[in-house]
Amino acid sequence: MEYFIQQLINGLTLGSIYGLIAIGYTMVYGIIGMINFAHGDIFMLGGFAGLIVYLLIMTVFGGAPIAVALLCMLIVAMAATSLWNWSIERVAYRPLRGSFRLAPLITAIGVSIALSNFIQVTQGPRNKPIPQMVNSVYTIEGISISLKQIVIVIITVALLAAFWYIVEKTPLGRAQRATEQDRKMAALLGIDVDRTISITFVMGAALAAVAGTMFLMYYGVIVFTDGFVPGVKAFTAAVLGGIGSLPGAVIGGLLIGLIESLWSAYFTIAYKDVATFAILAFVLIFKPSGLLGRPEVEKV
Amino acid sequence: MATVTNPSTASTGSLTAKALREATFTAVMTFLMFVLFVGLKTDQNMRNELILVPRWGLLAIFVIIAFVGRFAMVAWLQPWRTARKAAKDAAPAQTTDAGFVKRNFSKLAILALVLYPPIILSLFGAQGSLKYIDNFGIQILIYVMLAWGLNIVVGLAGLLDLGYVAFYAVGAYSYALLSINFGFSFWILLPLAGILSAFWGIILGFPVLRLKGDYLAIVTLAFGEIIRLVLINWQDVTQGTFGISGIPKITLFGIPFDASPHGFAKIFNLPMSSAYYKVFLFYLILLLCLLTAFVTIRLRRLPIGRAWEALREDEIACRSLGINTVTTKLTAFAIGAMFGGFAGSFFAARQGFVSPESFVFLESAVILSIVVLGGMGSLTGIAIAAIAMVGGTELLREMDFLKHIFGPDFTPELYRMLIFGLAMITMMLVRPRGFVGSREPTAFLFERKNVSGSFTKEGHG
Amino acid sequence: MSAMASTMNNDAILKVEHLSMRFGGLMAINDLSFEVRRGEITALIGPNGAGKTTVFNCITGFYKPTMGMISMQQKDGKSFFLERMADFEVTRDAKVARTFQNIRLFSGLTLLENLLVAQHNALMKASGYTVLGLLGFKSYKDASKEATEKARYWLEKASLIDRADDPAGDLPYGAQRRLEIARAMCTGPELLCLDEPAAGLNPRESQELNKLLRSIRADNGTSLLLIEHDMSVVMEISDHVVVLEYGQKISDGDPAHVKNDPRVIAAYLGVDDDEVETVRHEVEEGAN
Known part of the structure; x- marks a missing residue:
């Protein structure tokens, strides 16, 4: 039982990270119907930004309280990654909006390849380990929870709350939802569609940057290829939850995290990704629009 | 004559101003984007700890390239392209017979x-x-x-x-x-x-x-x-x-x-x-x-x-x-x-x-x-x-000869996938429908006319 | 000759019995029964949201009705229960073809190709399910020629022959409608279901359409079932009219009968149920 709860906690932590990335996929998909393949690499970029800020703090200030350091890392990573995603959208996706559906998908794949290799070229191909930042572990009745995990879950919950507020309660969120429903009509009603889409990319990138920084903190290491696997998993999470649905993305992320950690714990760790993908395929076969996705009504 | 030249010089002036403005913006953006990733490099020291190595010179080069590139694009390339496009539209559409090479490609x-x-x-x-x-x-x-x-x-x-x-x-x-x-x-x-x-x-x-x-x-x-x-x-x-x-x-x-x-x-x-x-x-x-x-x-x-x-x-x-x-x-x-x-x-x-x-x-x-x-x-x-x-x-x-330009440490191989990715983006932006955008019909009654890409769909399934 | 044939075979080609279709809590069609007689043009009319297109989708297999039976009787005596068949089987086996309210052409294929796609099943057989065709057997070449001739026949009939090699997406709206009908006819149907064929057409195009529909019935012996809003079209060409309102049949008969049915008038004018009697009196007074 303790073992099970332990795995549950590990799964939730991992799932939080996936969920944060998945929101970026799902929002971009919702608003412009495009699979942003580069989003995983945006996440990796966020992790690297966090890493560099951490090293800056260490070398320039000779260290700082953990909370302050983490806050700095998060803020700078969010800002830098947002800037990147904003520019990428401007340069690589916007000119292709409204053209051929596969064209932005291909540029996104191109951006993904370019981004990971950019980091490889500028930061080197090797693993980047950092010392444990947060290493307290609490043990309650045989179940150990590390402070890292608590921090990750708390930050995720806080961000989701803020995010939910923005999407549901602010004019910006309303503009986003309107653009998602009908871009032309939204433009006619005076919504600056380009700006709304840009902001969506920025928001997605900011969340991915948080996920990246937490990934760095949790595993203590990052490498330029780290965008791919979490990216694919998060995309899987978004689809599993029903792409376009924000709660779906979070639930999908948590589910994937749980499947992964429980599968590794009780079966073989080798096939954990196979299990994830197989479950995705299985869910989609029986529920073709994901768990919370709007079922697509076939209009005849 | 004066009436013709005046607006054009005025527009040249505003064009330069516009180009400067956009170039500055691009340069600032480039600086902000690259300051972490190009300006600083994470490296391992002798004790296998990560350290930061500053590369401000390289960063400066990036920013300068962005500035000059954007300026050139706004000030010269874009007007030139508009002019060329206008000239092309003005010229009567030429329907040249497909040449020997094209027919038997x-x-x-x-x-x-x-x-x-x-x-x-x-x-x-x-x-x-x-x-x-x-x-x-x-x-x-x-x-x-x-x-x-x-x-x-x-x-x-x-x-x-x-x-x-x-x-x-x-x-x-x-x-x-x-x-x-x-x-x-x-x-x-x-x-x-x-x-x-x-x-x-x-x-x-x-x-x-x-x-x-x-x-x-x-x-x-x-x-x-x-x-x-x-x-x-x-x-x-x-x-x-x-x-x-x-x-x-x-x-x-x-x-x-x-x-x-x-x-x-x-x-x-x-x-x-x-x-x-x-x-x-x-x-x-x-x-x-x-x-x-x-x-x-x-x-x-x-x-x-x-x-x-x-x-x-x-x-x-x-x-x-x-x-x-x-x-x-x-x-x-x-x-x-x-x-x-x-x-x-x-x-x-x-x-x-x-x-x-x-x-x-x-x-x-x-x-x-x-x-x-x-x-x-x-x-x-x-x-x-x-x-x-x-x-x-x-x-x-x-591209081994590049070693002579950038020094012996330069490995062009490393940039292969980076360039590949950038090339993918560029080609897609230039030709969103691909190199051959038209579709050849599979049957015809009178004459085989290629179907323009704007009619074909890309599928939903 | 054809007129005689149509009067002689006045049996039902399609029987809809007790058809109901429920979407969640909404009863889109409620216990609907009507017949389409062989060799006739039957029109299905009714105000917006009456469930006409739903009936069509049930007949052509795109929706599975909640209840009821739809039986199709072919010339050679074979009968089919359409509600049990998949959409493509309805066309392939039961020989019921359809068009769509919002035109669905293969816009990137040429007109000729559109009509060849419609002959898919016949050509598939002739090509030995691709194998013989791939090896270049003559049987496929002959069948292919035949199919092209059939396509040419329909292109001429729909007066689209000049544009045979242009993409379907390039046609003006009225021509697209005619092409969709020609394409449906290339499947060799005994019953053709048209969903608002005259929608969006100008009067001249409307006339061309009527001509085409009449000739389809007369020359090809195909029975027609159509949904239409344009009353002039309905009155001019249909032999039999079925009127729907809120998923129920409110009138059924020849155009003259339906035109004077007070319930129909009430439905179109949007009169409350209790006022139907008043309308009836008014109509009768007007008639007298």
Whole structure:
């Protein structure tokens, strides 16, 4: 039982990270119907930004309280990654909006390849380990929870709350939802569609940057290829939850995290990704629009 | 005259101001974007700790390039392009007859490919030509074949498949395992690998039939990853990440390409060289490519091919015309997969070694981008895209002379995939519909008129 | 000759019995029964949202009805229960073809190709399910020629022959409608279901359409079932009219009968149920 709860906690932590990335996929998909393949690499970029800020703090200030350091890392990573995603959208996706559906998908794949290799070229191909930042572990009745995990879950919950507020309660969120429903009509009603889409990319990138920084903190290491696997998993999470649905993305992320950690714990760790993908395929076969996705009504 | 020049000088002035403004903005953005990643480099010191190495000079170069580039673009390039476009629009549309080269393009291209090995051999000699025949010739042709195979699924039937490399892997491992364990020859295993891949195509096709668009895309991606992960983890059979080596070579109807008395060189009384095998492989893959092209062209004129294209245009209309879309989709998956399997078994035989490394998602992405960059459905366009993308990146391996410019530490190889990614973006931005955007109709009553890309759809399934 | 044939075979080609279709809590069609007689043009009319297109989708297999039976009687005596068949089987086996309210052409294929796709099943057989065709057998070449001739016949009939090699997406709206009808006819149907064929057409195009529909009935012996809003079209060409309102049949008969049915008038004018009697009186007074 303790073992099970332990795995549950590990799964939730991992799932939080996936969920944060998945929101970026799902929002971009919702608003412009495009699979942003580069989003995983945006996440990796966020992790690297966090890493560099951490090293800056260490070398320039000779260290700082953990909370302050983490806050700095998060803020700078969010800002830098947002800037990147904003520019990428401007340069690589916007000119292709409204053209051929596969064209932005291909540029996104191109951006993904370019981004990971950019980091490889500028930061080197090797693993980047950092010392444990947060290493307290609490043990309650045989179940150990590390402070890292608590921090990750708390930050995720806080961000989701803020995010939910923005999407549901602010004019910006309303503009986003309107653009998602009908871009032309939204433009006619005076919504600056380009700006709304840009902001969506920025928001997605900011969340991915948080996920990246937490990934760095949790595993203590990052490498330029780290965008791919979490990216694919998060995309899987978004689809599993029903792409376009924000709660779906979070639930999908948590589910994937749980499947992964429980599968590794009780079966073989080798096939954990196979299990994830197989479950995705299985869910989609029986529920073709994901768990919370709007079922697509076939209009005849 | 003055009235004409005045506004133009005024606009030049405002143009320069605008260019300056935009260039400054771009430079600031570039600075902010690159300050962390270019300005600082994470490095390991002697104690294996990470340290930061500043590179402010490099950062400055980036910012300056961005400033100058943006300025040049706004101040000169854009006005020049508008002017050229205006001139083009003003000029009467010229309807020139397609020239000899254009009319007989595919015949000439095949001829050139057939003559390619002898010309290269005579130019560079047996050893010197290896690189050109192997790295450029065979490598590109494998991608041409893969892209033509995927074209059936994506370009014709409009089903977005992100896991095509799985079928390539099935073909490669089928050949590797069956030839090593049972000693079958390539000529038996080639069709067998194709059939096995087609079978896997149907296995994948069945569950995903109901899925549309991006759901289909992610499940095919998942399928590709599952196959790869199984290859990595099923170590008893596949030897995991170590891969399978010592895969038998292909023989020319029983004549091996080796130094033995029965070998090709001895029989034809030629000096021993590995070039013969490469040339043989070149012709073999060329033949396989031509087979793919022939079958694709034939299929397009058959009801099944038309049904694929109709499916891409409108699935519901297809069903209203009595077309069984389930079998239509499955045949597209199966036939596309079959060509992937052919290419896979050829790949295994050529390398003599297979490992899961060769079947990563990136390969699927590259093949898909070749199909899209070529212009979906167009065999010629796809072949050109394959040459540009694969040949282009192979070329980057050869840029040793750059070492003389950037110093001996400079490894152009490192920049290969970065440039590849940037090239993908650029080409897609320049030609969103691919190199050949128009579609050739499969039948005509009076005259064959190509259908402009703006009418064709890209499929939803 | 054809007129005689149509009067002689006045049996039902399509029987809809007790058809109901429920979407969640909404009863889109409620216990609907009507017949389409062989050789006739039957019109299905009714105000917006009356469930006409739903009836069509049930007949052509795109929806599975909640209850009821739809039987199709072919010339040679074979009968089919359409509600049990998949959409493509309805066209392939039961020989019921349809068009769509929002035109669904293969816009990137040429007109000729559109019509060849419609002959898919026949050509598929002739090509030996692709195998013989791939090997270049003559049987497929002959069948292919025949199919092209059939396409040419329909292109001429729909006066689209000049544009045979242009993409379907390039046609003006009225021509697209005619092409969709020609395409449906290329499947060789005994019953053709048209969903608002005259919608969006100008009067001249409307006339061309009427001509085409009449000739389809007369020359090809195909029975027609059509949904239409344009009353002039309905009154001019249909032999039999069925009126729907809120998923129920409110009137059924020849055009003259339906035109004067007070319930129909009430439905179109949007009168409450209790006022129907008043309308009836008014109509009767007007008639007197």
